[in-house]
Amino acid sequence: MARRAGSIGSETARDIRAAALRLFARHGYAAVSMRQIAAAVGIRAGALYNHFPTKQDILRELMVGHMEALIGAWERESFRFVDPVAALEGFVRFHIRYHLDKADAVFLAYMELRSLEPDNFRAVDRLRQYYEGCLRKILARGSADGAFTVADVPVGAMAIIAMLTGLNCWFRAGGRLGVDAIAEIYVRMALGSVGARLAAPA
Amino acid sequence: MARRAGSIGSETARDIRAAALRLFARHGYAAVSMRQIAAAVGIRAGALYNHFPTKQDILRELMVGHMEALIGAWERESFRFVDPVAALEGFVRFHIRYHLDKADAVFLAYMELRSLEPDNFRAVDRLRQYYEGCLRKILARGSADGAFTVADVPVGAMAIIAMLTGLNCWFRAGGRLGVDAIAEIYVRMALGSVGARLAAPA
Amino acid sequence: MARRAGSIGSETARDIRAAALRLFARHGYAAVSMRQIAAAVGIRAGALYNHFPTKQDILRELMVGHMEALIGAWERESFRFVDPVAALEGFVRFHIRYHLDKADAVFLAYMELRSLEPDNFRAVDRLRQYYEGCLRKILARGSADGAFTVADVPVGAMAIIAMLTGLNCWFRAGGRLGVDAIAEIYVRMALGSVGARLAAPA
Amino acid sequence: MARRAGSIGSETARDIRAAALRLFARHGYAAVSMRQIAAAVGIRAGALYNHFPTKQDILRELMVGHMEALIGAWERESFRFVDPVAALEGFVRFHIRYHLDKADAVFLAYMELRSLEPDNFRAVDRLRQYYEGCLRKILARGSADGAFTVADVPVGAMAIIAMLTGLNCWFRAGGRLGVDAIAEIYVRMALGSVGARLAAPA
DNA sequence: AATGAATGAGGGTTCATTCAT
DNA sequence: TATGAATGAACCCTCATTCAT
Structure with a gap:
C-alpha cells in the first residue's frame, strides 16, 4: 500500500522503459496494456503514472x-x-x-x-x-x-x-x-x- | 433493421475486406475496432458477423x-x-x-x-x-x-x-x-x- | 451476453434517465458512477453507452x-x-x-x-x-x-x-x-x- | 524532502483549509482530489496527511x-x-x-x-x-x-x-x-x- | 442480412491513502 | 514535516462478440 523499502524512482523508471520497449516491440504499442507493462516491472498499473504521465x-x-x-x-x-x-x-x-x-x-x-x-x-x-x-x-x-x-x-x-x-x-x-x-x-x-x-x- | 435494399452478401463481404485492409494498414490491427470497420462499410458492427466469424x-x-x-x-x-x-x-x-x-x-x-x-x-x-x-x-x-x-x-x-x-x-x-x-x-x-x-x- | 428478450431501447433509455436523476440528486453528479446507474437500471455499465454517449x-x-x-x-x-x-x-x-x-x-x-x-x-x-x-x-x-x-x-x-x-x-x-x-x-x-x-x- | 525552510505546521494546516474551502466550494467535494488541494497549497498529496487524517x-x-x-x-x-x-x-x-x-x-x-x-x-x-x-x-x-x-x-x-x-x-x-x-x-x-x-x- | 441492445472483460487513468526516506 | 513511490479500488469508456428482433 505504500512505497516498498528500497524502491528508487530512477530505477523503476528505467525498468518501465525496458519492459515497455520489449513488450511494444513484440506485440505492438496498441496491443500492450499499461497493466502488462506494470506486471513486467513488478508493480501495479497506477504506479506507472508516478514515472510517466x-x-x-x-x-x-x-x-x-x-x-x-x-x-x-x-x-x-x-x-x-x-x-x-x-x-x-x-x-x-x-x-x-x-x-x-x-x-x-x-x-x-x-x-x-x-x-x-x-x-x-x-x-x-x-x-x-x-x-x-x-x-x-x-x-x-x-x-x-x-x-x-x-x-x-x-x-x-x-x-x-x-x-x-x-x-x-x-x-x-x-x-x-x-x-x-x-x-x-x-x-x-x-x-x-x-x-x-x-x-x-x- | 434487416437486409438493406439491394444488398448482396458477397458485395458486403468484399466491402468489409476492403475497409478492413485500409484501416488495418493505416492504424494497425490492434488499433482498429470492429465498429470502425463497420462504420467504414456503412453497417453496424453486429452485421460484420454475418460475413466473418x-x-x-x-x-x-x-x-x-x-x-x-x-x-x-x-x-x-x-x-x-x-x-x-x-x-x-x-x-x-x-x-x-x-x-x-x-x-x-x-x-x-x-x-x-x-x-x-x-x-x-x-x-x-x-x-x-x-x-x-x-x-x-x-x-x-x-x-x-x-x-x-x-x-x-x-x-x-x-x-x-x-x-x-x-x-x-x-x-x-x-x-x-x-x-x-x-x-x-x-x-x-x-x-x-x-x-x-x-x-x-x- | 446479448440482447435480452423483450428489451426495448426507448424503455431502457427512460429507465436510465430516471435512475440517473435519482442518484445525481441524492449523491451529486461527481459522486455517482456509471456502474451505479447501470446497477439501478439492471444492466451493465457498458450498455449505458448504447443510449447515451x-x-x-x-x-x-x-x-x-x-x-x-x-x-x-x-x-x-x-x-x-x-x-x-x-x-x-x-x-x-x-x-x-x-x-x-x-x-x-x-x-x-x-x-x-x-x-x-x-x-x-x-x-x-x-x-x-x-x-x-x-x-x-x-x-x-x-x-x-x-x-x-x-x-x-x-x-x-x-x-x-x-x-x-x-x-x-x-x-x-x-x-x-x-x-x-x-x-x-x-x-x-x-x-x-x-x-x-x-x-x-x- | 523534509520540512520546508520556514514552514510552520499550523500555517500549512491553515493553507490547506483555505485551499480546500475554495476548491470544494467551486467544484464540489467529490470532484476535488487531494492532489488538487495539495497543489493549491504548494505541497504534495502525502503531506496533507500530516495535518488531516x-x-x-x-x-x-x-x-x-x-x-x-x-x-x-x-x-x-x-x-x-x-x-x-x-x-x-x-x-x-x-x-x-x-x-x-x-x-x-x-x-x-x-x-x-x-x-x-x-x-x-x-x-x-x-x-x-x-x-x-x-x-x-x-x-x-x-x-x-x-x-x-x-x-x-x-x-x-x-x-x-x-x-x-x-x-x-x-x-x-x-x-x-x-x-x-x-x-x-x-x-x-x-x-x-x-x-x-x-x-x-x- | 441487418439492427440495436446487451455482456463481460479490459482499456488508460485517477483516486485516497500509506509509508520508507 | 515533506517527498515520492507505491497500492488497490475505482473511474469513464471501448472492446469483440452475441442474439432477439
Missing part, C-alpha cells in the same frame, strides 16, 4: 531516446571515415551492429511511427530524416568523386537503409551465421548496389 | 489472400525468364509494381504477422517463405552459372526483398520520381548488390 | 429536459393570469407544486450547474434565465400598476425564487404540513415581500 | 468550523436586539453580510451536507438547526407580540433563510448593486413577508 509518453521517450542515441553513436564513429567507400562500409557495419544490438528499439522506431501523436511524430521523424541524411551525405560524396554509381542519392539511401534494417525482421542470434559474417555480406551487397566494391585489404 | 478471421483472410495472389501473379510471370539476370530484373520490376499497386495488403502482410494467432501465422508464414524461395531460386541459379556473386543466397534474398519492400514505407505516387524510374534504379541496385549489371539492350 | 450527456439531457418542461408547464398556465397579484400567487403555487412534484430534477438543476461543461452550461443557463424572466415580468407589471412595492425587480425575483426553491431542501411529504398548506404560507410571504397581500376571496 | 476530516472541520463561527458571530450581535422587528432586520443584515463575506464556507455548508459521513452530518446538522432556531425565536417573539403575521414559524424561518442564502448563488461583488443596497432590499422583503415593515427612521 501517459502511455504515449513512454512510447515517445523510447523512440526519441533511441533516435538520439543512434545519431549520437554514429556521429562518434563517422569522423573516422574520409573515403566514401570506407564510410559506406563503416555505415553498414555500424548500422547492422547497432541495430542487432538494440533490435527492440530499432523495430519500435520503424513500426510505431503511426502510433505517435502528431507532435511526437514530427519530433521522431525529424531525427529519422537526420539519420538518413548521414547516409545520403556518404552517397553524395562517393557519387561526386566517382567512387559510386548512384542513379539517385535519396532513393539509393532509402534502398540501402531498408535493406539493412530488414535484417531485424529475420536475424536471430545463434542462427547459421553470426553478426560479423552477415555484416560482411551486407557490406558487399551495399557497395555492389552503388557500383563499388570492397578495397582489397592491403 | 471473428476479427481475426478478417485479418487471416486478408493476409492469406494477399500472399496467394502475390505468388499466383509471380508464377504467371516467372516462366518467361530463363536467364537469371533477366529473372532478377523481372522479379524486381514485378515486386515493385505489385507492391506499389497493393500497398496496403503488402504493408499488412509485413506488419501484422505478429497479430496472427499461431495457426494462421503458420499458414501465412509458409506462403511468405514460398515467395522468398522464388527469389532464392533466381539467386541460386545465377550463382551457379556465374552470373551473380552472392556470398549467401538466403541472406542475399532477404536483403533484396527488404530493400524492395522498404519502398512502401516512403514512396508516394505523384512524387519526384514515377514508378518506372524508381524500378529502374532498384533494378540496377539489386543487380549490383549481387555483382551483376543490366545487359545493354541489344 | 457520455455521462455528461445524461446530465445535460436531464437538466435541459427539466428546464424545458418547467418552462413549458408555466407557459401553459400563465396565460390565465392578467392581474399581477393573481399572477404572482399563481406563480408561487405553480412553482411549489411543480418543484415538489419533480423534486429531484429541480434539485439537480440548481445544484449541478457547475458540473456542466461550458456549452451545456450555457444552454441550461439560458433556460434558467428565461424562467426567472417570467417572474421578473410579473413583478415589473405589478410594480408598474402599483400593486407591488419592489425596490428592485431583478433582485426581488431572485429572492422570491430562492425562497420558494429552498423548500426542496427541507420539505418531506407526510410531514406536519401538506403541500397546499405550505403553498398557502408561501403565497402570503411572497406577496408580503413585495408589499401586496392576497385579495380577500369574494 | 482524511479528506472527509477536512470537510468536517470546514463545515463545523463555519457553523460555529457563524453562530458565535450572531450571538455576539443578537443580544443587542430587543424589538423583534429590529431583530429581524438585524438578522437579515447580519446574515447577508456574513454570507457574502464568507461565501465559500456558506456555499459549502449548504451544498455538501450530503457528502458528510453520518456522524459528521449529525454534528453539522445540529449546528445548522441551532442557527435556524435563532431566526425562529425572532419570528416567534414577533408573532407573539403582534409585530409579525406568521402563519407558521418554522416554515417562515426556512423561507426567509432560503431567500437570504440564495443571494450567494448570484451575487457578485462589483455588480450593479452593492452589498448595502441589496441588504436594504432584502430587509424590506423579509419584513414584508411576515407582514411587517421597516420603522421609519426617527
